[in-house]
Amino acid sequence: MVFRILRPDASTVWNDEEILKRFSKYRGIIDGTRLARYLIAKSIKCNFNIIDPIETLEGLLKEKSIEFNEILDEDSLDLKNRVVQDSNYITLAETIAIKYLEKCIFCERQCEANRISGEKGFCLISKDSYISSAFLHLGEEPMLIPSGTIFFQGCNFGCVFCQNYDISQAWKEKKNIEDVAQKVNSLSLAGIAEKSVDKGAININYVGGDPIPNIHTIIGSLKFQKSNICQLWNSNFFLTDKALSLIIDFIDFWLPDFKYGNNQCGKKYSGVDNYFDIITRNHKRIHDEGSGEICIRHLVMPNHVECCTKPILDYVAKVLPKAVMNIMGQFRPQWKASEYPEINRRPTSQEMQEARDYADKLGILWKLVS
Template identity: 40%
Template sequence: MAWGAEWVAVRPDAVRVWRDPEVRRRLSWYMRVMLREAPPKFVMARSYPAGLDHGEDPWSLEAGELWRIHEKASSEFRRMWIRVREGSIEYRDLEAEPGESLLAVKAVLAHRLASPCILCERRCMVERRSGRIGACRLDYNVYVHSAFLHLGEEAPLVPSGTIFYGGCNFSCVFCQNHDISQDNPRGGLKVDPVRLASIQDALARKGARNINHVGGDPTPSLHIIMESLLHVESHIPQLWNSNFYMSREAMELLVDVIDIWLPDFKYGNDKCAFRLSGVRNYVEVVRRNLKTAAMYGDVIIRHLVMPNHLECCTKPVLRMIREDLPVDKVLVNIMDQYTPMHRVARRPHLWPDIARRPTREEVREAREYATSLGILWEPVS
């Protein structure tokens, strides 16, 4: 494998990591798409007929009918994709008519989910299309705050064509991106689907290994992201970098277009999730979405080690990963870079448990515990 010398000099591990046979095996689909040996899932979904009558416009159909069409087409698509992934068949471009593909149906459904909004499990039901602000702090528009080749992500992902969207459905008191997620989420560049597609293509031309949808959190922007994929010209892997609090419906749309998942698994219990991020039913939602992601794409899970949270969060999270997922197929980044920021930095007395960095001993204990559970973390941590 050979990529641009300019960034290889900065991150030589971005090449070295692919010499690890376990990384190659666990990220085999992403690697094939990255090397252009297989098409990205969104390209496949864009050419896969949804089963609409010829000339039928999905925008004119009721939501219930669209979901019925989607369920049938996506079920068939997933069976086909599994065979492509396994190498038992070669993908054949079916050349669906514009507007009649599975991806076109997904784009319409994503817009329906966005207003009244049930894109995430807050299910705030806000009519964002009318200009009202949802729990994510966004109206119906999508705002891009920056887009660049990110050299600081996990080694297999670098350089990552990272798009930072404004807004987030969490209210983390320690958020490092609070300027775009909470303070000024609508201050970025307002983009339509065509403009967003052009941003992705520009990143691909610069040498991105993937398009990394992040924020904030990308979930509130799903309707424009999904429609943009109808216009993206580059055959580049799509990466979903998220807190993984998506609704079931949003996850149903995503599984057929995302090649590699980069989920956060922050908390081992709902009490900590509510106190520090303001969300309810956290553990059940994230576990559910992680199980789905692991079935339909490659996964690198991120867990941020927080001070004083080994017993209540880190160890339970690692045990749930071991219990719920095919542990021989996922990678886990056990992150040591927690720093008190945002509200914690300003008022540390309100959150004394996380008002410092984790110690070297806490991080070591977390990683040793992961090893004892058979979790592979070294290549990406």
């Protein structure tokens, strides 16, 4: 296949014992020796009524998460024989997600917009989801390609240096979303995912913009997807604890950003409060309670090695030992970065070297995936 010529590291990365060990479950799904989590979740029966109070449904979700994690310990091949239930853990999570849409709390902006009735919060996404593109991505980290990447239009962040500003920010000022993106529902999104599988994808990669405003559509699509394929969450990770509870058991591989090593830089450049506190809470949760198979992306910013890169690397080394890191040097002063002189350039080679040396000193696994 052409990607093996363009990216030989997609094969050689698996020669590394530590990569194989840290991503053994993901590798098992690729090899067909393990089941993707969402397929197992479909076999967990849930008796509920959509008019049940939200607290009742949230309580049931917690119970089903415990049941799910007990089942996960069983032999994966035996799990293939489990029967899909009409009312299951995924339909329960989707029902709760749709209820949250009435007072949106998907991300920590907690706008509480009633997206069902047409109100929009900061992300400007209504109850409908839109994708700007979907294709087999050969530019992701080597263990992820070819990746069935689905780019959602819109974002809950407002990063002044956004590297994807055309689909996350710029359209908000100029264009109607219908003019720039394709509307999808759960069924059509599942169709797009399945088409990626047919083309050779080894994961379904939800990205954007950001997938967070579209949690309800993504969970809903899992009802219709059928292939044994890794589900991958590629996000700024600024979702609420409640929103994370909806997906934590269905996602096999996590690809979260870790942008800032403190709250102040998060406020200044992305316009969000409590960035570091929220991101570390979510990272720890997927590490300890979720699949634990995580590649953290950190974009090194000019003049931010001391205040952001080093505290992030310290945190990862101490609290997230199973994670690998992509230490990225692709920062460009895009979108509105020129209004901030301290970040209005690319990182220097000295800054990149300092970041990499510091990661090495802490024993972080980054070389093969950066």
